[in-house]
Amino acid sequence: MYGEKLKKAALPAIVLVLAVFSVYYVALGYGFVYDDNEQILGNRWLLSFSNIPEVFSTHSFGFRNAGYQAITYRPMFFVIYMAEYAVFGFSAWGWHLVNLLMHSFNSVFVFFILRHLLTAENMGYSSTLPAFAGALIFSVHPTNAEPVSWLAAIGELTFTFLCLAAFYLEARSIDGKGGRAFERVASSAVPALFFLFAVLLKETAVVLPVIVLAYDCARKGFSGLFSRARLSRYMSYAAVAAVYAGLRSFALKGEMMPGVTLHAFLSPYEFGLNAIALLARYFQALVLPVGEPPLQLMDPVLSLFAPRAILSVFAVVAAPLALAIVLRRITRLWALILAIIILPILPTLYSPAISRFPYADRYLYFSTVGLSMLIAVALAWFGARPGKWGRFALLAVLSAALPFAMLARQKSAPWESDRTLWGAALAAQPGNYVAVHSIASDYLREGRPGEAVELFEDSLKANLSAEHPDPSMVLLTRKVLPQAYIRAGLEAKAEVSLEEYLKLMPDDAPSFYNLALIKQRKGAFLDAVELYQRAAVFTKDPALSARAHYNMGECYLSLGMRDEALRSFREALRQAPGDSLILDRIGSLEGPGPRP
Incomplete structure (x- = not known):
């Protein structure tokens, strides 16, 4: 049965x-x-x-x-x-x-x-x-x-x-x-x-x-x-x-x-x-x-x-x-x-x-x-x-x-896909700043920084103009927008954007590092050193700390401060033991002899 x-x-x-x-x-x-x-x-x-x-x-x-x-x-x-x-x-x-x-x-x-x-x-x-x-x-x-x-x-x-x-x-x-x-x-x-x-x-x-x-x-x-x-x-x-x-x-x-x-x-x-x-x-x-x-x-x-x-x-x-x-x-x-x-x-x-x-x-x-x-x-x-x-x-x-x-x-x-999903969300709700932000992120991953910049700016504008802005989403867009500016070759806008973001998030190590890079490329070496130091203090990532100290050493060299540069390179080596680039830099400063 x-x-x-x-x-x-x-x-x-x-x-x-x-x-x-x-x-x-x-x-x-x-x-x-x-x-x-x-x-x-x-x-x-x-x-x-x-x-x-x-x-x-x-x-x-x-x-x-x-x-x-x-x-x-x-x-x-x-x-x-x-x-x-x-x-x-x-x-x-x-x-x-x-x-x-x-x-x-x-x-x-x-x-x-x-x-x-x-x-x-x-x-x-x-x-x-x-x-x-x-x-x-x-x-x-x-x-x-x-x-x-x-x-x-x-x-x-x-x-x-x-x-x-x-x-x-x-x-x-x-x-x-x-x-x-x-x-x-x-x-x-x-x-x-x-x-x-x-x-x-x-x-x-x-x-x-x-x-x-x-x-x-x-x-x-x-x-x-x-x-x-x-x-x-x-x-x-x-x-x-x-x-x-x-x-x-x-x-x-x-x-x-x-x-x-x-x-x-x-x-x-x-x-x-x-x-x-x-x-x-x-x-x-x-x-x-x-x-x-x-x-x-x-x-x-x-x-x-x-x-x-x-x-x-x-x-x-x-x-x-x-x-x-x-x-x-x-x-x-x-x-x-x-x-x-x-x-x-x-x-x-x-x-x-x-x-x-x-x-x-x-x-x-x-x-x-x-x-x-x-x-x-x-x-x-x-x-x-x-x-x-x-x-x-x-x-x-x-x-x-x-x-x-x-x-x-x-x-x-x-x-x-992400594109069809966020596209459908945006088509149904044109003021959906999260959808605009997500599509912009997709463009950035695809190597289309110019389009990404435009959409990130639109997302931020739509969010801030809402009756009740979303603070956490504002921070997220402000954090990513400078990266889009940099990849689009808009370093002046990236610099301003990073400075605005760091006023809101004064312990964001990657943002300090990116701003320091811009300052270094402009020749503002003292400003760059200060920013690299903050990046090194706030980061928990040894790789980022090593890059910050290495670039700090390069800034010191540009300022003619050889001893400070050597200390920075040694700290970079401590964070990234055996790194050949750092070893070569230390060797060129110390001259012939055994390397650390």
């Missing part, structure tokens, strides 16, 4: 996998974009599994020496990256294949879960077709284009897979379907293990125990919830949560919240108002997944009486309430459906504090499972009614899959 059920499920599962690949096969030709450049291409952790202890003992950007706040703790995220690097190296197609496979697995998993839930509900209609229709919508839903197409979203795909697997085992156990010995063992221990891996991938996974509880109460009611037999199910989740909290606290050194927030101009009241507006935006994207281009700067709501605020408050209150009223009439799973739709979104409402782009489609990935469940339950309910309403409803949902698939392909396209 079990084998017969698998045979019946084989065709829908194959169709779901084909649907995923028919929409997203083009992503196999995409590259590394946005955060991938730092988290993958610039991540030393990926080079060896021996780095796993360090990965588990620090925050998500601990692979960088400094400059990042300890905000997130997602060690399993980088373990997956290590495995992908071990198999594919830096061949992007292999990484994208993993994303497609994970989305395929999740789509099939959604089908099995929906079929099980509908069978357990016994709504008087076949569970296979509604479950397939719901899973098909999940597989091609346009908001899922971002997590499927972007490599950095592998955490979203994998934590959802683990949560789905844990929930499926729990659902079978609650419904008394785990009759075999290995299933009983699996249902008691494996879900908690999956939960642990999931929260180590993404904090959003903390919603899993509440989702399990919603199903437990839907099937068995609240009576006896605190009995030993039922309560033991949640003790393992509590133990995992305690372990996770301890690991996170240790890795982040007790800093659970960022010390510096973006959009700091928002008062607590305004922050809450924008969280409501963001939640309404997510609800809209689930139902009407059009628009919402990637990487859009926040357009804040500052008054409760603004039209957008009024509509958002109404949507956030009315939509869940109306859905709950309707669902309670047709299924006991109403609370479960609402929990899966709403709960995974709630942790993301803090994103205005830590991200320039608070809205992101990927945050809806788990929530689309709830939407698929809603669709499947509604189809089963219509199918059990007299007449042809069930067929019409099923046909309508299956017909919606095609435009959804086309829109998903369209929303996937910007993630092909």
Whole structure:
């Protein structure tokens, strides 16, 4: 009987996998974009599994020496990256294949879960077709284009897979379907293990125990919830949560919240108002997944009486309430459906504090499972009614899959490369100074400094002219702009730009070094010496320190200060032992004899 059920499920599962690949096969030709450049291409952790202890003992950007706040703790995220690097190296197609496979697995998993839930509900209609229709919508839903197409979203795909697997085992156990010995063992221990891996991938996974509880109460009611037999199910989740909290606290050194927030101009009241507006935006994207281009700067709501605020408050209150009223009439799973739709979104409402782009489609990935469940339950309910309403409803949902698939392909396209991604962001929001800055950086890497200069200047102007300028982005643009000036041969502008930047960041060693180079080329040797000294004091890079002391020696020689020059060259040699150029310079000053 079990084998017969698998045979019946084989065709829908194959169709779901084909649907995923028919929409997203083009992503196999995409590259590394946005955060991938730092988290993958610039991540030393990926080079060896021996780095796993360090990965588990620090925050998500601990692979960088400094400059990042300890905000997130997602060690399993980088373990997956290590495995992908071990198999594919830096061949992007292999990484994208993993994303497609994970989305395929999740789509099939959604089908099995929906079929099980509908069978357990016994709504008087076949569970296979509604479950397939719901899973098909999940597989091609346009908001899922971002997590499927972007490599950095592998955490979203994998934590959802683990949560789905844990929930499926729990659902079978609650419904008394785990009759075999290995299933009983699996249902008691494996879900908690999956939960642990999931929260180590993404904090959003903390919603899993509440989702399990919603199903437990839907099937068995609240009576006896605190009995030993039922309560033991949640003790393992509590133990995992305690372990996770301890690991996170240790890795982040007790800093659970960022010390510096973006959009700091928002008062607590305004922050809450924008969280409501963001939640309404997510609800809209689930139902009407059009628009919402990637990487859009926040357009804040500052008054409760603004039209957008009024509509958002109404949507956030009315939509869940109306859905709950309707669902309670047709299924006991109403609370479960609402929990899966709403709960995974709630942790993301803090994103205005830590991200320039608070809205992101990927945050809806788990929530689309709830939407698929809603669709499947509604189809089963219509199918059990007299007449042809069930067929019409099923046909309508299956017909919606095609435009959804086309829109998903369209929303996937910007993630092909940095240029297409930031181009799409800028086309949708012409004042997006982050997009302009990023395109300028791309031009600079390509050896097009003249175009880069123009765009960096535009980015800085757009940022500073905004009602609420972004201070950290201003600093970043001011830091990179002098490099573009230098490479474009505009040293006079580079000099002025560096001096302005160093007033804001008086401990930036590379900028002191670059300004010193300009002064040295102009013949202002004393000014250059002072700047090289500051570069040497502030840098933690021995190579930069060696170059600063070497150039300092050259400046001293130009000033006729032979002894000072020799001391500088010797200090350079101490920072770069055995350097032949420095040795030759010291030898020419000391004359014949043994070299140091």
